[in-house]
Amino acid sequence: MTNKISITLSTTRKEKPQADQLEFGRVFTDHMFIMDYSVEKGWHDPRIVPYQPISLSPSTMVFHYGQTVFEGLKAYRTKENKVLLFRPDQNMQRLNLSNDRLCIPRIDEEFVIDALKQLVDIDKEWIPTAEGTSLYIRPFIIPTEYYLGVAPSKYYRFMIILSPVGSYYKEGIHPVKIFVENKYVRAVDGGTGKAKTGGNYASSLKAQEEAEKRGYSQVLWLDGVEKMYIEEVGSMNIFFKINGEVITPALNGSILEGVTRKSIIQLLKHWGVPVSERRLSMEEVYQAYKEGLLEESFGTGTAAVISPIGEFFYNDEKLVINNGETGEISKKLYDTLTGIQTGTHDDVFNWVVEV
The missing domain is CATH 3.20.10.10 (D-amino Acid Aminotransferase, subunit A, domain 2)
Incomplete structure (x- = not known):
């Protein structure tokens, strides 16, 4: 797999929500990361593109057999305007453990963390600064082979999307x-x-x-x-x-x-x-x-x-x-x-x- 990530920036930027309007997982940033897998090429074509719908055939295996994995982590903005991730290596290690259990090809953990950093840096203005807020990061993998049959897919898509969030529970830190x-x-x-x-x-x-x-x-x-x-x-x-x-x-x-x-x-x-x-x-x-x-x-x-x-x-x-x-x-x-x-x-x- 080439380590070169192609980047296509959005020409239209979405309006960012106010901190007091943030729910969990309802609003998404301007860009996303995508990388594909095939048995012939392995993981390939890593790219950052404008956030967009994806097109899949009705026979795509993701709709039928549940061979999916995902992770969740966050980015935070400090008072000094630095952007911090919390233990991303642990999330990528766990993603590969999930991959092993679901018969999904392992990812290159260091490469994906680098891709994640580039994506977050591009959309860093989306990171809210109010107390209890953050930028939620959702990496996930789906099978993309067109096939109705219970077997591991031969093709996959890895994606990362970002969402500015408030508290997960409406109670916040309250019990x-x-x-x-x-x-x-x-x-x-x-x-x-x-x-x-x-x-x-x-x-x-x-x-x-x-x-x-x-x-x-x-x-x-x-x-x-x-x-x-x-x-x-x-x-x-x-x-x-x-x-x-x-x-x-x-x-x-x-x-x-x-x-x-x-x-x-x-x-x-x-x-x-x-x-x-x-x-x-x-x-x-x-x-x-x-x-x-x-x-x-x-x-x-x-x-x-x-x-x-x-x-x-x-x-x-x-x-x-x-x-x-x-x-x-x-x-x-x-x-x-x-x-x-x-x-x-x-x-x-x-x-x-x-x-």
């Missing part, structure tokens, strides 16, 4: 309410739970819909076999602070290894806070709640960063955490991580990359 799901199943060990693929999210929609009807923002998934052990929230990994110790479910083959999750564990260890990754049942959490030992709970993810959890609905009972207020650890983690991402805190881990 969200979570419904504990014990009927539907999202993933099991040996399945695709540890890959970031579209089917995982499609299978969560029914439970999410029912949770929202009850007034809950997200679903907490239990394991798909015994329906006892905690896995993750629909868009986040999850943590619990019980009797002074922060606990998160161990990666078990059906849980996505979040970049924010990994960063939070490193931060907690750096601070000397007891933190463990282990199997954790909802019943253990419930007993800790009854005994007054469940001090905090929060979710972590690129979209929401840190999302405090103020209430669980479990077995027809409301478990209100920390009086429904943001806990001390949740707030400190949010302030520190967003500070590193936006350049206001020292980056002692060398996590940020300047565009």
Whole structure:
């Protein structure tokens, strides 16, 4: 593959939304990155072009068999007007892990990060500066072969699109309410739970819909076999602070290894806070709640960063955490991580990359 990226700039620029009008994933910037794959050429023809629709045949495999992967990361603008990315190498490593699971050819991680930097630099004026805002980056791969047959595609398209965003949850940093799901199943060990693929999210929609009807923002998934052990929230990994110790479910083959999750564990260890990754049942959490030992709970993810959890609905009972207020650890983690991402805190881990 040639390392030369062709660039075609848009001749008409779109109007940028005001910071207070930003939703998550509704508005997109002026440009996008595209790269194609064929068995004959490998990955080829990398290009930055104006943001535009794509044309595909109805028989294109993406519409039929779910062989898709994606990632999510963010760009931030500092007070000094620098543009920073947060651990993009981790996202590209995880994208290749997803590729392996879905039989998609691996990408050159360094090349894609360079392409991403060029794209963000071209559209850097789209990066909002208000507190809690950022430029969301969505890399994704779809199969593009015209074929109705259950087999890996011989052709693919890799794309990156950009979207200025506000908070993922309308609650922002304020605590969200979570419904504990014990009927539907999202993933099991040996399945695709540890890959970031579209089917995982499609299978969560029914439970999410029912949770929202009850007034809950997200679903907490239990394991798909015994329906006892905690896995993750629909868009986040999850943590619990019980009797002074922060606990998160161990990666078990059906849980996505979040970049924010990994960063939070490193931060907690750096601070000397007891933190463990282990199997954790909802019943253990419930007993800790009854005994007054469940001090905090929060979710972590690129979209929401840190999302405090103020209430669980479990077995027809409301478990209100920390009086429904943001806990001390949740707030400190949010302030520190967003500070590193936006350049206001020292980056002692060398996590940020300047565009």
